[in-house]
Amino acid sequence: MTTRDQVLDAARDDVIDAARGEVLDAARGVANHLGLDALERDRANAEPFTEAELLRKAGLPAVLLPTSVGGAGLPWSVALDVVKEIARTDGSIAQLLAYHYVNAHNLVWVADDAGRQRWGVPTAEQQWLWGDSVNPVDPDLQLRPDPDVTGGWILSGTKNFSTGASVGDVTVVGGLTDDGRDLLVVVPRETPGFVKGGDWDNLGQRLSASGSVRFEDVRIAPDAVLGSASTSGAFGSLVTLAIQAAFGHFYLGVTRGALETAAEYTRSTSRPWLLSDVQNAVEDPYVLATYGRLVARLRAAEALGRSVGESLSQAHERGADLTWAERGEVAEEIAALKVVSSDLAVEATSTIYEVTGARASSNKYGFDRFWRNVRTHTLHDPVQYKAREVGNHFLTGAHPEFTLYT
Incomplete structure (x- = not known):
């Protein structure tokens, strides 16, 4: 006999599935639009104000925010799928959105009810994007008491990397007080004294x-x-697991985008090698086997990604009841995703040249952007340490220790 709780759970699942479909359709539309001129925008290396507005108009920034502040209240698995979809055509904008999801969600993980309302309501209503200035390898920013405002602070210092701060409506900033407390504070974009360097000029992720x-x-x-x-x-502490899970889905999205783009070139443009004894490149057994191995590994990695999305969502639903042991199991699974997705992304975005041919290296095609993007971002934190965490858990049962990277 069906219980009332089972009926309610089924109804909730139906609502989430319907909303998931709508959100992913919106993300797919944004991704397709971004794909029209991805190479030209990559080369322009401009601040992504137009792209940020595209995300806002599609309603993507508020999909994770709780319904109590006007958000869609969807699970983390949906947000991760959105990141993966955007990354298929534009890694930079996928990173921008991924960091937003994590930073804005500090309203749930860290803030009290008053803070959640103060910053969550305008974020949902106006589809704000949140930037990030919590890079722990930079010198810590200093917070000293404001002598003129009880409970206020004065923030000073520099961060060398601050994804989304220049185009985000607000930025989460991590600072240290004189007594050693680490606080997260919110700084609106046009705040006096908040100076953006505009100096991001790296190999990849050029519009991040x-x-x-x-x-x-x-x-x-x-x-x-x-x-x-x-x-x-x-x-x-789920904040660090969420960002690592987002990284894994970002790599999966870029990998699929690279393979899809290369496949279209192979079908339409690649020539068969003179020793292949075939008429078309798509008949070459070595081309077929190379694609086959990469696609098989991607499908396996995407299955792990889906499992990670569900695990993170379930951990999040536990709320304050989440134990450190439960958190540790999710951390290990996310570490495994980080290992396989990083390795696959770097390899696949290089190997596509082997199945497209020498002419595909022409700058007019810009296939290198896929490799440049994942090669740049996979350096965020050493993947070998994630492999060590997985190995340690396998051999000893130990969970990854909570840090700002795990």
Whole structure:
């Protein structure tokens, strides 16, 4: 006999599935639009204001925010799929959106109810994008008490990398107080003293708005202090797992985009090798086998990605009841995704030249952007440490220790 709870759960699942379909359709539309001039925009290396507006108009920034502030309240698995879909055609904008999802979700993991309403309502209503300035390998920014405002702070210092800060409506900033507390604060884009360097000029991810920022005695109001992830328990620590899961899905999306783009070239343009004894490149057994191995590995990695999305969503639903042991199991699974997706992305985006041919190296095609993007981003943190975490868990049962990278 069906219970009332089972009926409610089934109805909720139906609603989520319908919303998931709508959101992924919107993401697919954005991805297809971005794919029309991805190479030209990559070469222009401009701040992605137009692309950010495209995300807003599609309603993608608010899909994770809770319904209590006007968001869609969808699970993390949906947001990760959105990141993967956008990455298929534009890795930079996928990174911008992925970082937004994680940074804005500090409203759930870290902030109290007042902070959640103060910043969550306008984020949902206006589809704000959130930038990131919490890079732990940079010198920590300093927060000192504001002598004129009780509970206020004055923020000073520089971050060398700050994804989305230049185009985001607000930026989450991590700073240290004199007594050693690590606080997350919110800084709107046009705040006096918030200086954007505009100096991101790297090999790949050229439109990710990841340049430096400087804070010149920026005043932080009391209601702009969210709290601290390090004191928010296992639930608050999901911030680092979410960003690593987003990275894995980003790599999966770029890999699929590279293979799809290469496949179209192989069908339409590649010539069969003179020793192949075939009339078309798509009949070459070595071309077929190369694509086959890469696609098979991608399908396996995507299956792991789906499992990661469900595991992260379930951990998030646990809320304050989430234990460190439960968190640790999710961390290990995400580490495994990071290993396989990183390795596959770097290999596949290079190997596509072997199945497209020498003419495909012409700059007019720009196939190198896929490799440049994953090669740049996979250096964010050493994947070997993720492999070590997986191996340690397999051999000893140990869980990855919570840090700002795990």
